[in-house]
Amino acid sequence: xxxxxxxKRTQIFFASTxxxxxxxxxxxxxxxxxxxxxxxxxxxxxxxxPETTPSLDQMPGFSRLRDRFDRVVSWNETxxxxxxxGWSPRHDDIPLxxxxxxxxxxxxxxxxxxxxxxxxxxxxxxxxxxxPGCAVDVYADGLMSYxxxxxxxxxxxxxxxxxxxxxxxxxxxxxxxxTEFGVRPEVVPTDTFTKVLAELAYASPELETGEAxxxxxxxxxxxxxxxxxxxxxxxxxxxELHVRMLRGAFALGHxxxxxxxxxxxxxRWSRMLEREAEELGAELTVLDSPVLAEVLYQRMRPALVVGxxxxxxxTATTCYGLxxxxxxxxxxxxxxxxxxxxxxxxxxxxxxxLPDLEDREAxxxxxxxxxxxxxxxxxxxxxxxxxxxxxxxxxxxxHLRPAxxxxxxxxxxxxxxxxxxxxxxxxxxxxxxxxxxxxxIPRNETVRRVARRARAVxxxxxxxxxxx
Numbered sequence: 001x002x003x004x005x006x007x008k009r010t011q012i013f014f015a016s017t018x019x020x021x022x023x024x025x026x027x028x029x030x031x032x033x034x035x036x037x038x039x040x041x042x043x044x045x046x047x048x049x050p051e052t053t054p055s056l057d058q059m060p061g062f063s064r065l066r067d068r069f070d071r072v073v074s075w076n077e078t079x080x081x082x083x084x085x086g087w088s089p090r091h092d093d094i095p096l097x098x099x100x101x102x103x104x105x106x107x108x109x110x111x112x113x114x115x116x117x118x119x120x121x122x123x124x125x126x127x128x129x130x131x132p133g134c135a136v137d138v139y140a141d142g143l144m145s146y147x148x149x150x151x152x153x154x155x156x157x158x159x160x161x162x163x164x165x166x167x168x169x170x171x172x173x174x175x176x177x178x179t180e181f182g183v184r185p186e187v188v189p190t191d192t193f194t195k196v197l198a199e200l201a202y203a204s205p206e207l208e209t210g211e212a213x214x215x216x217x218x219x220x221x222x223x224x225x226x227x228x229x230x231x232x233x234x235x236x237x238x239x240e241l242h243v244r245m246l247r248g249a250f251a252l253g254h255x256x257x258x259x260x261x262x263x264x265x266x267x268r269w270s271r272m273l274e275r276e277a278e279e280l281g282a283e284l285t286v287l288d289s290p291v292l293a294e295v296l297y298q299r300m301r302p303a304l305v306v307g308x309x310x311x312x313x314x315t316a317t318t319c320y321g322l323x324x325x326x327x328x329x330x331x332x333x334x335x336x337x338x339x340x341x342x343x344x345x346x347x348x349x350x351x352x353x354l355p356d357l358e359d360r361e362a363x364x365x366x367x368x369x370x371x372x373x374x375x376x377x378x379x380x381x382x383x384x385x386x387x388x389x390x391x392x393x394x395x396x397x398x399h400l401r402p403a404x405x406x407x408x409x410x411x412x413x414x415x416x417x418x419x420x421x422x423x424x425x426x427x428x429x430x431x432x433x434x435x436x437x438x439x440x441i442p443r444n445e446t447v448r449r450v451a452r453r454a455r456a457v458x459x460x461x462x463x464x465x466x467x468x
Contacts, residue, residue, distance in 0.1 A: 008037040010110040012131075013069065014124055016044040016084075018056045019292055019311075020117055020141040022200060025065045026193040027139065027165050032186065036113070039068070040105065044075040044084045044123050048229075053263060059290055061200035073105060075123055084123035089130060097130050117141060119161065119178075120151045128157050138178060139165040139188075142311035145175040146385055147345030148393040153181075167193060169314040170349060172378025176389045180396045194319050201298040218300045219285070220254035222246065223293060223307035224269070226262035232335055232343070239269050241328045243276050245306045246284070248327060248357035252364070254304055256283045263290050297322060306357055308332065309343070309350040317354075317368040324368070325357040326350050330418060339424045340392045348388050348419050352381055383407040388419055394428050408432050 011033060015021040021041070027033065047053035056062060057072055066072065078101070079087050089097045102108060112134040116124035119138050128136055138161055144150075145166045158181040166175055168187045175185045222245045228235045242259070249257055259273055270286040277284035287296075293312035296302065297320045305316040305324040309332065316322040329351035336344050355362035369377050387407040390400040408431040412420070417432075426433035 008108070008110045009034075009113065010038045010040065010107055011036040011113045011115060012040045012042055012127075014042045014044065014075070014114065014116040014127055015056060016046045016117065016123075017141060018059050018062060018200070019294075020139070021056055021062070021065050022196050022292075022294075023139055023141050023165075023167065023188060023193065024115065025068050026196045027188050028068050029196065030189050030192045032165060032188065033115070033137075037110070038070045041069040041072045042075050042127070043072060046085050046123070050076055050083070054290060061203040061291070061295070064199040064203045065196070071105075075127075078104065086122065088122050088126040094129060094132065098132075101130060113137070115139060115165075118144075119157070120149055120153060125153075125157070128160070132156070134160070135162055136160045137163055137165060138183070140167070140175065140177065143169060143309075143314060143346035143349055144342055145177045145185075146170065146173055146349060147342060148176050148389040148396060149178055149180060150340070150342040150393075152396065153178075155181075167315075167319075169311065169318050170353070170378045170381065171318070172375040173349075173381050173385060176345075176385070176397070190319055197292070197294045197319075198298060200292065201295045218302040219256040219258045219283075220249040220252075220304040220306060221293070221296060221300065221302035222249065222257060222259045223305065223310045223312055224259065224261040224265055225308055225310055226265040227308065227332070230343070232332060235266070237331075239272055241308065242269060242273055244327055245357065246273055246276055246282065247280070248325070249304060249306055250280050250282050252304070252357075252360060255281070258285045258287060258296070258300065258302070260287045260293060260296065294319070304363075309347040311346065313350055313354060318374070321368050321370070323363075323366065324354055325363050325366075326354040327357040333418050339421055344392060345385060345388060348385065349381065351418070352384060353377065383411065384416070384419065391420060391424050391428060391430070405431055 013024050015024060024041075028039075043055055043057050045053060045055040055074070055076070075084055102110075112131050113136075114128060114131060114134055115137045116127060117139055118124050119128060119136065136157070145164060158178065161178055161181060161183045164175055164178055164183050164185045165188055166185055168190055177183075222242065224242060226238070227233045227241075228238045233241065246257060246259075257277065259270065261270055274284055274286065293305075293310070294315055297305075297316055302322060305313060305322055306327065307313045307324070308326065308328045313324045313326065316324045329347050332343070332347050333351065336347065355366040357363060383403070384407065386400055387404040390397055390404040394401070408420075408425070412432045420432065422433060425431070
């Protein structure tokens with residue numbers, strides 16, 4: 001209890017996914033937060049059409065997380081009719097909004113602490129702006145924390161961030177997110193996280209696939225991501241990717257398969273997979289229940305987890321010791337635009353760590369790394385992720401240039417070229433940009449000035465041609 005006359009402390013935890021809420025629950029259980037007089041869970045439904053998608057507090061298993069918080073409130077209802085992903089307060093309205101929220105949520109003059117996800121964008125960014133005087137902790141619920149901050153953050157917000165809480169999905173690899181502000185990373189213990197997920201697993205409804213037994217083992221689990229919604233693949237390409245998952249797993253001897261589609265993916269994709277499974281003679285189950293992949297890991301103990309670049313692939317290997325394989329990452333590394341696309345680091349990590357599903361020998365010979373081997377692989381991955389992160393956001397991390405140059409000079413080869421673009425390396429004057437005998441060009445100011453003039457002339461010619 002606070003001393004007489006002292007301000008009360010309220011912690012507001014912001015979450016938009018059940019996975020994120022589970023991460024927060026694990027951090028609370030691990031005593032990673034100071035004591036508070038009250039803890040609020042602020043829930044946001046960021047789906048394109050929130051009215052058609054259940055919010056995380058309506059999903060199976062949420063009741064097991066509920067008792068960590070004194071109250072659950074809805075961000076969507078608070079800012080209705082605006083969408084959480086598109087709304088942010090006008091600067092002059094911030095004092096008015098803060099008073100409104102303190103009255104609406106019964107905060108009074110409490111000292112407020114925020115714990116948010118994805119502070120680079122709304123709705124977390126909007127919330128941080130609405131409480132301008134409070135300290136902020138950021139938690140990461142996926143692989144993006146290992147990459148750079150996707151957008152430049154106002155220093156008035158970035159300097160308020162105290163730490164980055166993250167799962168140790170790649171032991172030995174340190175997150176790059178928010179390091180431009182000196183934010184320290186802090187690991188949410190894996191064993192505490194899996195205990196929370198176990199609570200969710202056995203609070204979820206029965207699964208049609210049944211549970212794994214020692215005699216039969218588990219099926220192969222295929223994870224869908226709905227990448228066409230992000231304009232990374234076309235719908236037809238994503239359908240074909242799912243079919244390749246099915247064929248690849250079947251070719252490896254997995255004749256019982258479960259497909260977990262993205263909750264908002266079209267139902268016709270599942271029907272196409274069912275037709276393919278029937279032609280192959282495979283037994284396929286499509287899950288309609290909106291459960292976490294980690295719930296399936298505990299209930300089914302799949303013999304193999306297959307996906308593109310989902311964070312769930314790494315929770316499978318790191319948290320549950322399950323074998324996993326990737327597919328489609330090479331295509332995505334080519335397609336992601338611009339180079340700064342925030343999905344690039346997750347795709348890079350999955351591509352570098354997991355075997356290709358269509359390489360039978362690689363998949364059969366791969367086992368989830370543990371202990372010192374896992375740490376060693378993560379440490380070896382540091383150079384690649386540092387180089388990719390610098391190439392993505394060079395202006396935010398100029399101190400990473402020397403390490404990036406060393407990595408590219410020593411490791412850029414036929415395999416690692418997939419992680420970089422020659423045009424991007426040229427723009428940043430990095431090794432590999434141009435042939436060695438012409439390496440002076442990017443650093444030569446005269447040549448660069450001539451090139452700029454040439455591009456200006458080309459633009460003028462195009463305009464004249466266009467307007468006849």
